[in-house]
């Protein structure tokens with residue numbers, strides 16, 4: 666029971682951290698981004714990556730060992746919907762993550778990256794899409810845990 670509670674806790678903690686990291690990214694992405702802001706965004710994206718791995722790892726553990734049994738989830742449309750949304754979030758995060766990784770050379774030299782407005786709009790749009798998906802995921806989770814479909 667303790668193991669199950671701890672795994673569930675890290676599942677929720679991962680979700681909260683991922684959401685918080687995306688908010689930090691969104692609020693710091695500006696045309697005249699400073700070195701400090703760019704570092705915050707890059708750091709937030711590392712936190713986001715670790716949080717996503719935690720969510721996935723604890724989710725798999727819950728499916729395999731601490732939930733209602735693998736068969737329950739594999740035939741549950743809300744679980745499958747949740748996985749589909751999670752994949753969409755992961756795909757949406759690719760472009761921002763690659764962009765922030767490419768900043769590292771500039772950041773190490775102590776230079777802020779140059780950001781065009783069009784690029785900021787694309788990055789912000791993707792992050793907003795991720796945030797929206799993150800608000801849908803707990804709803805699907807709550808339904809899947811109660812309704813087998």
Ligand code: HEM
Nearest residue numbers: 680720721724725727728732733751802803806807809810
């Ligand atoms: C950002 C992504 C995710 C969020 C926000 C999320 C959120 C949640 C929430 C809020 C619950 C509790 C549901 C309840 O008891 O009312 C839950 C449970 C669960 N999640 Fe996730 N989850 C995510 C990703 C995943 C992934 C990727 C997996 C599987 C690989 C997964 C598998 C599970 C399982 C098995 C449960 C237990 C359901 C039960 O009690 O029967 N989750 N999740």
